[in-house]
Amino acid sequence: MADSHAKMTQATPQEIIISVLAGLFAPLVAIVLIVLLVLSIQDKHQPDTTSEAAQKATLDRIKPFATLAAVDANAPKVEKSGKEVFEAVCTTCHTAGALGAPKFENKGDWGPRISQGYDTLIKHAIEGIRQMPPRGGDADLSDTEVARAVAYMANAAGAKFKEPEAAAPAAPAAAGAAPKADPAKGKAVYEANCAACHATGVAGAPKMGDKAAWGPRVSQGYATLYSHALNGIRAMPAKGGNAALPEADLANAVGYLMTEGGGKL
Numbered sequence: 311m312a313d314s315h316a317k318m319t320q321a322t323p324q325e326i327i328i329s330v331l332a333g334l335f336a337p338l339v340a341i342v343l344i345v346l347l348v349l350s351i352q353d354k355h356q357p358d359t360t361s362e363a364a365q366k367a368t369l370d371r372i373k374p375f376a377t378l379a380a381v382d383a384n385a386p387k388v389e390k391s392g393k394e395v396f397e398a399v400c401t402t403c404h405t406a407g408a409l410g411a412p413k414f415e416n417k418g419d420w421g422p423r424i425s426q427g428y429d430t431l432i433k434h435a436i437e438g439i440r441q442m443p444p445r446g447g448d449a450d451l452s453d454t455e456v457a458r459a460v461a462y463m464a465n466a467a468g469a470k471f472k473e474p475e476a477a478a479p480a481a482p483a484a485a486g487a488a489p490k491a492d493p494a495k496g497k498a499v500y501e502a503n504c505a506a507c508h509a510t511g512v513a514g515a516p517k518m519g520d521k522a523a524w525g526p527r528v529s530q531g532y533a534t535l536y537s538h539a540l541n542g543i544r545a546m547p548a549k550g551g552n553a554a555l556p557e558a559d560l561a562n563a564v565g566y567l568m569t570e571g572g573g574k575l
């Protein structure tokens with residue numbers, strides 16, 4: 311009995327080697343299996359960048375930056391066509407008729423509006439009317455762009471308006487090319503952009519309302535004054551230093567300064 315017990319516990323050298331190897335090997339195998347498992351889980355979580363949906367999502371994510379990078383602040387503004395303005399801005403309401411907007415290509419909706427005439431429609435589109443926001447809500451649109459979009463929409467519903475051509479681009483001194491000034495609307499523009507110099511006469515600026523200072527300037531005529539305000543003259547910076555100032559606003563401010571300085575438009 312004692313003999314058989316001794317036999318059971320007594321291992322041969324081979325058995326010892328095998329058990330030592332197995333003891334080393336088993337944890338190794340376990341580690342390898344765990345690593346493989348983790349890798350396979352990570353693999354499943356890797357985003358799939360090849361599918362169309364994934365690519366679209368990426369594009370949407372980077373779009374704001376991509377668009378920003380493409381905009382050169384110094385590039386002259388190229389005015390959009392009526393169709394482009396419509397597709398960028400007006401379609402939001404005018405395609406489906408949101409808020410009661412006259413629907414695109416719907417003659418019934420547009421007929422009575424068209425009969426008001428092109429100028430009235432442009433005025434309403436620029437200034438806004440009831441639920442229709444000024445410039446369709448995009449303050450960056452120029453008058454020309456809005457007028458073109460109005461023609462585009464009205465013509466699609468049977469009108470025969472002629473989209474305005476591009477305002478003669480940078481023909482600076484061309485007298486008569488100045489937009490019409492509305493001095494009543496110029497006060498706010500003046501206060502925001504011009505008063506810094508013209509209120510007190512900084513750098514020799516003719517003072518607002520000072521008829522002696524404005525007299526000789528006013529006699530140059532509105533178109534010339536506008537052109538000087540647009541392009542700058544001596545210490546007077548182009549557009550009063552605000553390159554983003556729309557020309558219509560600038561014209562109104564010039565008209566305001568001019569009439570307050572004793573001139574007539």
Ligand code: HEC
Pocket residue numbers: 395396399400401402403404408409410411412423426430431432434435439440441442443445446447451456459460
């Ligand atoms: C937020 C919605 C909205 C957007 C965006 C919009 N409109 Fe309108 N528009 C309206 C609504 C609503 C009316 C109807 C207003 C009314 O007569 O009560 C309207 C009416 C008009 C009219 C007819 C005005 C009249 O006198 O009968 C014109 C012209 C017009 N829009 C032009 C435009 C142009 C151009 C754009 C794009 C630059 C634009 N709209 C973008 C909502 C919109």
Ligand code: HEC
Pocket residue numbers: 499500503504505506507508512513514515516527530534535536538539543544545546547549550551555560563564567
């Ligand atoms: C940084 C100061 C400054 C700002 C801001 C400024 N001006 Fe002037 N402006 C001047 C000066 C200086 C002159 C006189 C230039 C000269 O004749 O030498 C002047 C002259 C003018 C003249 C007369 C030009 C002529 O031919 O006699 C007009 C018109 C004018 N400014 C319009 C404006 C308008 C409109 C704005 C705002 C949009 C504006 N200015 C903003 C400094 C300024």
